[in-house]
Amino acid sequence: xxxxxxxxxxxxxxxxxxxxxxxxxxxxxxxxxxxxxxxxxxxxxxxxxxxxxxxxxxxxxxxxxxxxxxxxxxxxxxxxxxxxxxxxxxxxxxxxxxxxxxxxxxxxxxxxxxxxxxxxxxxxxxxxxxxxxxxxxxxxxxxxxxxxxxxxxxxxxxxxxxxxxxxxxxxxxxxxxxxxxxxxxxxxxxxxxxxxxxxxxxxxxxxxxxxxxxxxxxxxxxxxxxxxxxxxxxxxxxxxxxxxxxxxxxxxxxxxxxxxxxxxxxxxxxxxxxxxxxxxxxxxxxxxxxxxxxxxxxxxxxxxxxxxxxxxxxxx
Numbered sequence: 237x238x239x240x241x242x243x244x245x246x247x248x249x250x251x252x253x254x255x256x257x258x259x260x261x262x263x264x265x266x267x268x269x270x271x272x273x274x275x276x277x278x279x280x281x282x283x284x285x286x287x288x289x290x291x292x293x294x295x296x297x298x299x300x301x302x303x304x305x306x307x308x309x310x311x312x313x314x315x316x317x318x319x320x321x322x323x324x325x326x327x328x329x330x331x332x333x334x335x336x337x338x339x340x341x342x343x344x345x346x347x348x349x350x351x352x353x354x355x356x357x358x359x360x361x362x363x364x365x366x367x368x369x370x371x372x373x374x375x376x377x378x379x380x381x382x383x384x385x386x387x388x389x390x391x392x393x394x395x396x397x398x399x400x401x402x403x404x405x406x407x408x409x410x411x412x413x414x415x416x417x418x419x420x421x422x423x424x425x426x427x428x429x430x431x432x433x434x435x436x437x438x439x440x441x442x443x444x445x446x447x448x449x450x451x452x453x454x455x456x457x458x459x460x461x462x463x464x465x466x467x468x469x470x471x472x473x474x475x476x477x478x479x480x481x482x483x484x485x486x487x488x489x490x491x492x493x494x495x496x497x498x499x500x501x502x503x504x505x506x507x508x509x510x511x512x513x514x515x516x517x518x519x520x521x522x523x524x525x526x527x528x529x530x531x532x533x534x535x536x537x538x539x540x541x542x543x544x545x546x547x548x549x550x551x552x
Contacts, residue, residue: 296329
């Protein structure tokens with residue numbers, strides 16, 4: 237499950253001095269991003285998409301499970317409240333997939349209700365060994381959009397057909413970025429081979445302070461190749477924050493202005509130089525705003541990141 241009822245805010249105590257580092261705040265490159273909303277939103281840390289230089293907010297919003305609510309209008313409106321809180325806190329990237337049930341249609345409903353199609357960095361996937369173009373057209377219809385910012389070959393399904401399709405769409409000006417995804421650490425070697433041989437803009441992988449395999453080779457390769465990294469399952473589908481709920485934050489969390497385990501985990505992720513945007517999912521508007529606040533203030537340095545992983549490793 238995602239982060240449903242996952243935790244309360246837990247205030248840290250103490251004041252250990254640390255040598256933190258903060259990411260720069262930047263504007264998107266003219267002509268690359270859709271028009272920004274006129275709404276005033278907080279300044280948040282932005283990470284650079286290396287293939288273009290565009291900067292995007294360092295925390296996004298996932299939709300696995302949480303937005304699969306069918307035609308239940310109460311739950312659809314709750315999802316719209318989540319999206320509204322996410323945007324108002326400075327977020328942009330929303331990620332979905334054809335395998336997420338009704339999530340795509342619900343995202344389209346949310347964006348329509350909020351009048352927010354110009355505020356989203358739209359991220360979805362092609363997940364079929366059959367008619368990829370047809371599936372993408374259906375996905376666009378569900379989102380109520382014509383073109384996506386980023387499309388990815390989901391879990392490398394139909395990679396030999398779908399990756400060339402996405403590159404053609406990009407060359408024709410119908411798509412801005414091309415990527416591939418894996419989850420749960422599966423097919424990492426296949427992803428690495430594609431990263432070495434294809435002109436990818438993005439990859440999406442599972443990464444958190446417990447699941448760290450990608451640190452060994454994949455993340456350094458992404459940095460060297462100029463490939464942006466989206467992080468799925470930052471909270472292990474919610475189980476990680478559930479396990480940590482009720483545990484006191486380490487004293488050094490106060491120096492990072494981290495008010496919850498979720499924020500501490502997200503700061504751990506976005507401080508990695510290869511990571512562009514983790515995409516936690518939630519059904520709670522307050523949690524969406526809380527997650528975005530992780531993309532503000534000070535980020536941990538390498539030593540502090542190891543301390544975060546060590547503390548969480550002991551507790552879970």
